[in-house]
Amino acid sequence: MGKTISEKIIGEHAGKEVSAGDIVVARVDVTAVQDGTGPLAVQQLRKIKLVEAKNPDRTILFIDHAAPSPNKDLSNAHNILRQFAKDTGVILSEVGEGVCHQRLVESYVKPGDILIGADSHTCTSGALGAFSTGMGSTDVAIGIALGKTWLRVPETFKINVTGKFQKGVYAKDLILHIIGMIGADGATYKALEFSGETIRNMTMSERFTLTNMAVEAGAKTGLVESDEVTRRYLKEMGREDEFRPIKADEDAVYERIIDIDASAIEPVISAPHTVDNVKSIKDLTGTKVDQVFIGTCTNGRLDDLKIAANVLRGKQRHPDTRLIVTPASKQVYIQALEKGYIQTLVEAGAAVMAPGCGPCVGVHQGILANDEVCIATQNRNFKGRMGNPDSYIYLSSPATAAAAAIAGEIIDPREVL
Numbered sequence: 001m002g003k004t005i006s007e008k009i010i011g012e013h014a015g016k017e018v019s020a021g022d023i024v025v026a027r028v029d030v031t032a033v034q035d036g037t038g039p040l041a042v043q044q045l046r047k048i049k050l051v052e053a054k055n056p057d058r059t060i061l062f063i064d065h066a067a068p069s070p071n072k073d074l075s076n077a078h079n080i081l082r083q084f085a086k087d088t089g090v091i092l093s094e095v096g097e098g099v100c101h102q103r104l105v106e107s108y109v110k111p112g113d114i115l116i117g118a119d120s121h122t123c124t125s126g127a128l129g130a131f132s133t134g135m136g137s138t139d140v141a142i143g144i145a146l147g148k149t150w151l152r153v154p155e156t157f158k159i160n161v162t163g164k165f166q167k168g169v170y171a172k173d174l175i176l177h178i179i180g181m182i183g184a185d186g187a188t189y190k191a192l193e194f195s196g197e198t199i200r201n202m203t204m205s206e207r208f209t210l211t212n213m214a215v216e217a218g219a220k221t222g223l224v225e226s227d228e229v230t231r232r233y234l235k236e237m238g239r240e241d242e243f244r245p246i247k248a249d250e251d252a253v254y255e256r257i258i259d260i261d262a263s264a265i266e267p268v269i270s271a272p273h274t275v276d277n278v279k280s281i282k283d284l285t286g287t288k289v290d291q292v293f294i295g296t297c298t299n300g301r302l303d304d305l306k307i308a309a310n311v312l313r314g315k316q317r318h319p320d321t322r323l324i325v326t327p328a329s330k331q332v333y334i335q336a337l338e339k340g341y342i343q344t345l346v347e348a349g350a351a352v353m354a355p356g357c358g359p360c361v362g363v364h365q366g367i368l369a370n371d372e373v374c375i376a377t378q379n380r381n382f383k384g385r386m387g388n389p390d391s392y393i394y395l396s397s398p399a400t401a402a403a404a405a406i407a408g409e410i411i412d413p414r415e416v417l
């Protein structure tokens with residue numbers, strides 16, 4: 001019987017053939033924590049006197065959620081990570097390096113790997129053909145020390161996408177459409193395998209946007225087979241030798257197959273306060289916007305900043321609308337500087353932040369005021385997400401967000417493209 005991508009990768013790491021539903025102990029290739037979840041992981045390891053890492057050169061501690069630190073407590077938490085890195089030789093990703101999930105796909109994860117990370121959007125790396133999933137701090141702590149973890153092999157939903165996007169429609173609109181269709185708990189504990197000609201024709205950046213948000217449908221991971229697009233991406237990252245093709249068998253068994261015609265998708269937005277509250281843009285035009293945020297592990301990459309710069313070139317943000325831009329990593333920031341995207345965005349009135357999570361999770365750099373509305377290219381819009389429960393967050397593509405920065409309200413991005 002054929003195997004899905006998850007069954008193949010987990011089987012290789014468990015040293016035996018596995019099927020959906022099996023519970024196994026599997027070797028782990030890459031482990032990661034961030035500055036919100038890492039201190040607890042370190043404290044647990046120190047408590048059981050297991051201050052070591054099985055694979056120090058593939059264990060990374062990321063300072064990205066509160067980078068640079070906005071207060072002394074977070075600064076002291078950051079130093080817990082800095083000291084653990086010194087004590088064990090694991091990698092510390094410092095302030096200014098970027099968001100964990102972007103750095104993981106740039107430098108640390110390769111096709112066929114198992115990655116466990118103490119952050120729910122660890123599934124992002126699945127676009128490289130790696131089994132990547134978020135876990136709690138303690139589970140990841142054990143994975144760091146022992147180089148293995150227990151896993152239940154997930155059933156897989158095959159998301160088969162064909163056709164071409166209309167103008168003004170992007171990978172973000174596709175993943176929001178999917179989440180709206182199956183619901184925030186529609187794929188709980190499943191693997192989402194994205195396939196079909198539309199996916200094959202996507203860039204890695206677009207694929208990362210899809211897998212990043214798999215968890216917003218409840219999924220354990222999101223996956224794309226590794227192909228020539230993957231190889232080219234790894235070559236750009238100086239890691240072509242790490243490429244290997246990973247794909248599901250033709251006769252793999254899927255719990256559900258969802259066919260989607262990409263050409264039928266319109267620009268959409270997730271409206272407050274849940275990600276699956278997906279609306280057609282025409283139902284929301286005219287909604288006043290106080291803040292636009294472009295960035296994050298979902299849509300803070302070079303092509304995202306290019307889309308935003310192309311919309312805003314020669315324009316000004318609306319005087320009543322703030323525009324915050326956060327490149328997803330230092331590499332993205334440097335390339336966006338070299339290509340002039342940052343200058344264009346600053347000239348349009350953007351406040352550009354250091355690479356990292358920025359205001360995404362409500363720690364700093366753009367806390368909303370009471371009754372304010374923010375349209376963001378991030379992946380969550382829960383009540384209070386950006387630091388104020390009395391504010392409203394809409395999720396969109398970079399084009400829709402940039403269009404709102406000009407108009408001061410939600411408009412159809414096709415009006416400015």
Ligand SMILES: CC(C)[C@H](C(=O)O)[C@@H](O)C(=O)O
Nearest residue numbers: 036037065118119120121361
């Ligand atoms: C703060 C962290 C626990 C959280 C996550 O795990 O996803 C954050 O990254 C998020 O995006 O909500």
Ligand code: SF4
Nearest residue numbers: 099296297357360361
């Ligand atoms: S950018 Fe946002 S979604 Fe991504 S890891 Fe940071 S807080 Fe989480």
